[in-house]
Amino acid sequence: MGRGLGTSDDEKWRLNLSRVAIALAMASSLGAWGCDSEKRTVDATAPVTAPTGRSDPRLPAYADNKFQQSQGGLYFTWYGCGQCHSQSAQRPQNFSTANFRYGGDIPFLYQSIADGRAGGMPAYKDRVPAQQIWQMASYVKSLPKTNQYLRRREDLDQKGQPTGTTWSGAVR
Amino acid sequence: MTAETDLRARGLADRRRRLLAAWADAPGLWGFLTTVDHKRLAARYIVTTMAMLFAAGMLGVDMRLQLAAPDMHRMGPQGYDESFSLHGSTMLFLVSVPVMEAMAMWLVPLMLGQRNMAFPRLNAFSYWMYLEGVLMLWIPHALGFTPDLGWFEYPPLSGPAYAPGHRADVWAQMITFTEVAALCVSVNVVVTIFTMRPPGMTLGRMPLFLWGMLVASFMTVFGLPAVMVVTSMLIADREVATHFFSPSGGGDVLLFQHLYWFFGHPEVYIIFVPGVAFVSSIVETFSRRVVFGYVPMVVAVLAIGVLAFGLWVHHMFAVGLPKMGADFYTAASMAIALPIGVQIFCWIATMFRGRLQLKTPMLWVIGFIVTFVIGGMTGVMTASAPLDLQLTDTYFVVAHLHYVLVGGAIFPLLGAFTYWYPKATGRMMSEVWGRISWALVVVGFNLTFFPMHLLGLMGMPRRIYTYPAEMGWGPLNLLSTVSALITVVGAGIFVLNALLSYWRGRLAGANPWGGSTLEWATPSPPPPYNFDYIPTVDSVAPLWTRDELHALEGLSLDSREVLVTTLVDAKPDNRQKSPKPSLWPLLTALAVGVMFVGSIFSPWPIVWGSVPVAATIVGWFWPTRPRAQRGPLRART
Numbered sequence: 072m073g074r075g076l077g078t079s080d081d082e083k084w085r086l087n088l089s090r091v092a093i094a095l096a097m098a099s100s101l102g103a104w105g106c107d108s109e110k111r112t113v114d115a116t117a118p119v120t121a122p123t124g125r126s127d128p129r130l131p132a133y134a135d136n137k138f139q140q141s142q143g144g145l146y147f148t149w150y151g152c153g154q155c156h157s158q159s160a161q162r163p164q165n166f167s168t169a170n171f172r173y174g175g176d177i178p179f180l181y182q183s184i185a186d187g188r189a190g191g192m193p194a195y196k197d198r199v200p201a202q203q204i205w206q207m208a209s210y211v212k213s214l215p216k217t218n219q220y221l222r223r224r225e226d227l228d229q230k231g232q233p234t235g236t237t238w239s240g241a242v243r
Numbered sequence: 244m245t246a247e248t249d250l251r252a253r254g255l256a257d258r259r260r261r262l263l264a265a266w267a268d269a270p271g272l273w274g275f276l277t278t279v280d281h282k283r284l285a286a287r288y289i290v291t292t293m294a295m296l297f298a299a300g301m302l303g304v305d306m307r308l309q310l311a312a313p314d315m316h317r318m319g320p321q322g323y324d325e326s327f328s329l330h331g332s333t334m335l336f337l338v339s340v341p342v343m344e345a346m347a348m349w350l351v352p353l354m355l356g357q358r359n360m361a362f363p364r365l366n367a368f369s370y371w372m373y374l375e376g377v378l379m380l381w382i383p384h385a386l387g388f389t390p391d392l393g394w395f396e397y398p399p400l401s402g403p404a405y406a407p408g409h410r411a412d413v414w415a416q417m418i419t420f421t422e423v424a425a426l427c428v429s430v431n432v433v434v435t436i437f438t439m440r441p442p443g444m445t446l447g448r449m450p451l452f453l454w455g456m457l458v459a460s461f462m463t464v465f466g467l468p469a470v471m472v473v474t475s476m477l478i479a480d481r482e483v484a485t486h487f488f489s490p491s492g493g494g495d496v497l498l499f500q501h502l503y504w505f506f507g508h509p510e511v512y513i514i515f516v517p518g519v520a521f522v523s524s525i526v527e528t529f530s531r532r533v534v535f536g537y538v539p540m541v542v543a544v545l546a547i548g549v550l551a552f553g554l555w556v557h558h559m560f561a562v563g564l565p566k567m568g569a570d571f572y573t574a575a576s577m578a579i580a581l582p583i584g585v586q587i588f589c590w591i592a593t594m595f596r597g598r599l600q601l602k603t604p605m606l607w608v609i610g611f612i613v614t615f616v617i618g619g620m621t622g623v624m625t626a627s628a629p630l631d632l633q634l635t636d637t638y639f640v641v642a643h644l645h646y647v648l649v650g651g652a653i654f655p656l657l658g659a660f661t662y663w664y665p666k667a668t669g670r671m672m673s674e675v676w677g678r679i680s681w682a683l684v685v686v687g688f689n690l691t692f693f694p695m696h697l698l699g700l701m702g703m704p705r706r707i708y709t710y711p712a713e714m715g716w717g718p719l720n721l722l723s724t725v726s727a728l729i730t731v732v733g734a735g736i737f738v739l740n741a742l743l744s745y746w747r748g749r750l751a752g753a754n755p756w757g758g759s760t761l762e763w764a765t766p767s768p769p770p771p772y773n774f775d776y777i778p779t780v781d782s783v784a785p786l787w788t789r790d791e792l793h794a795l796e797g798l799s800l801d802s803r804e805v806l807v808t809t810l811v812d813a814k815p816d817n818r819q820k821s822p823k824p825s826l827w828p829l830l831t832a833l834a835v836g837v838m839f840v841g842s843i844f845s846p847w848p849i850v851w852g853s854v855p856v857a858a859t860i861v862g863w864f865w866p867t868r869p870r871a872q873r874g875p876l877r878a879r880t
């Protein structure tokens with residue numbers, strides 16, 4: 072990812088300039104409409120360590136952000152998580168409802184992914200960089216709130232992606 | 244004798260007073276919100292599009308600054324993606340198409356000697372819908388989420404899996420707003436031209452300008468529904484998990500591209516054909532003779548209108564369609580150069596055979612011909628499938644599209660702006676500053692975009708935010724950026740000239756250029772009722788064939804009435820009541836806006852949102868006239 076997805080300070084300043092001008096003219100009517108979920112800033116703060124707990128300052132940027140969730144979804148596919156945690160999986164492995172046995176917040180989910188859990192869940196911390204685990208945790212956290220049909224639709228769009236150790240080639 | 248003229252003058256003053264009472268808007272804000280005057284609405288449209296042109300132009304310059312030298316990091320990839328997406332979408336959907344619609348809205352009734360268009364309230368509704376489309380794109384930008392997938396957003400990139408959040412929805416719904424707006428004006432223009440021509444203006448005596456606007460409006464009516472459908476399908480895929488564009492679910496991603504370009508290619512001509520219409524008017528006036536070859540000109544514009552719908556696949560040569568299809572679309576794309584060639588030859592013949600006056604509008608036409616011919620030639624090159632496989636997604640395409648869009652539409656537009664400015668404001672723009680801005684813009688433009696052809700041939704891809712120095716693209720990019728700044732200076736002078744002339748320009752009088760069509764027969768600026776008398780016509784250039792126009796009497800002076808004539812011969816047919824100002828178009832647009840905006844967050848606003856829409860439409864059409872006393876619908880007691 073590197074500098075890739077980031078927004079430099081200079082750029083922020085210029086984008087802000089144009090935004091401020093327009094915002095003044097138009098957005099007064101909109102009041103406070105939070106758009107944090109739409110943000111696409113990362114990297115400068117790309118985490119290299121696990122969350123420290125529920126008050127980790129890095130949490131808000133991952134908790135409800137659509138971009139991070141979507142990135143996490145892609146890694147979820149690539150690392151083959153869907154092989155056990157598909158939409159049709161049995162209860163504890165199925166994430167369609169919010170009954171996570173070990174807690175449904177990012178710090179707990181992170182721990183589950185990084186260190187594994189009893190009963191067959193492997194540990195990924197040696198294979199997957201921290202930021203991607205953050206993103207997958209964010210994705211998993213969003214799943215109970217995701218409409219089941221939409222999740223299926225997203226999975227279908229990703230059908231041509233490699234999953235785990237297999238890749239069957241482009242969809243034809 | 245004096246007594247008689249005195250009597251006449253008093254009669255005229257009385258007539259004007261009564262017409263004004265019937266047609267004037269309420270003063271102040273209420274009048275602003277309720278007006279159905281085509282001139283006011285069109286002027287509003289034009290001012291909004293110009294503000295958008297400025298904003299998107301600044302984004303263009305911003306991108307040029309970013310590309311001026313290799314390895315620049317004042318913008319990151321995300322910022323650059325947002326910039327070209329906002330630039331391209333704004334330029335096409337919020338500037339080019341609507342500004343042409345607006346010019347038609349302003350000019351068509353005047354050129355027909357009419358007091359308003361066929362559906363005045365639809366014009367008002369159209370403007371408000373357009374304005375909501377502007378806000379739909381730019382408020383999210385102000386709030387920090389800008390669409391970032393370019394001006395055409397192909398799935399699966401724009402589908403639910405790869406375009407998280409609402410950025411793609413914002414883009415798609417902005418299109419719905421603007422296309423509803425454009426459809427309203429187009430239907431209006433078609434009906435107005437078909438049923439409200441002045442007595443004597445048979446189809447064969449219609450000014451070429453009106454032919455152009457007629458064809459462009461028909462193209463809008465046939466082309467725009469495709470894009471509204473396809474963006475709605477995209478929203479449905481993203482929101483309620485339909486499978487239109489999901490191959491693994493039985494859908495087809497190419498369906499999106501086909502539907503998009505079935506609109507997208509004609510769109511270029513929806514922008515260009517009105518440009519052609521301006522050029523015909525300007526060439527005629529400044530050559531002081533009617534345009535050479537009326538029949539070939541009309542046939543050519545009709546041919547463009549038809550052929551334009553058979554070319555769209557040339558935007559998809561690189562997706563791997565069967566060879567046979569590619570050959571067909573290559574041939575069809577080259578065929579459209581013929582009618583355009585006919586037009587260009589007719590204009591040149593007109594200039595050659597007439598007495599050419601090189602006033603500023605005419606200079607813009609010359610800038611148009613030169614630039615557009617270059618754009619047309621690169622068009623023939625990219626239309627050839629094998630060559631396009633090399634050129635697609637390089638700067639060659641960026642150069643080509645700016646040559647045709649700016650050369651083919653913006654230059655004629657600036658010429659038209661200068662040409663009709665005195666009619667709209669009563670004052671002339673400065674010739675000297677007009678020439679200076681013309682020279683700076685035309686030269687600056689060519690120096691900005693010509694190098695991009697070479698960059699494209701050197702392999703520079705489009706939509707990249709920076710490039711390494713070793714590629715050797717630096718010098719040409721720097722030239723391009725510096726020239727873009729020259730263009731901006733020229734454009735700035737143009738805007739200042741327009742602003743200052745509004746107060747300080749020389750008074751124009753009714754017909755400063757000696758034009759031949761009816762809009763020049765009424766004072767500048769035209770009064771709310773446009774014409775004292777409804778003129779009749781006996782040629783394509785009525786003001787050149789008679790010293791005094793003949794007029795038709797019989798329309799009410801004390802209420803809003805317009806004349807309806809027959810389709811082919813323009814024989815007077817009946818008198819039609821023309822609607823009064825009303826707040827309902829605005830309320831309806833607001834109700835539709837709530838429904839459209841809501842529907843990108845959840846499907847339910849389409850259900851409950853239709854209630855206010857229905858209510859406002861009922862209010863709009865609530866009958867205000869007493870029941871008829873005769874005929875099948877008479878009131879029975």
Ligand code: HEM
Pocket residue numbers: 300301303304306307327328330331332334335338339392393394395641644645648649653691704705706707727730
């Ligand atoms: C001040 C004049 C202008 C400048 C400096 C300018 C510059 C640019 C630049 C730098 C790009 C991005 C190229 C890339 O990275 O691929 C671009 C794209 C584009 N421009 Fe312009 N432009 C100008 C005026 C216009 C006008 C007047 C129109 C249309 C009427 C227009 C339509 C477009 C479109 C459709 C794109 C493609 C966007 C996309 O890739 O999705 N531009 N322009």
Ligand SMILES: [Cu+2]
Pocket residue numbers: 507508511554555557558
């Ligand atoms: Cu095309």
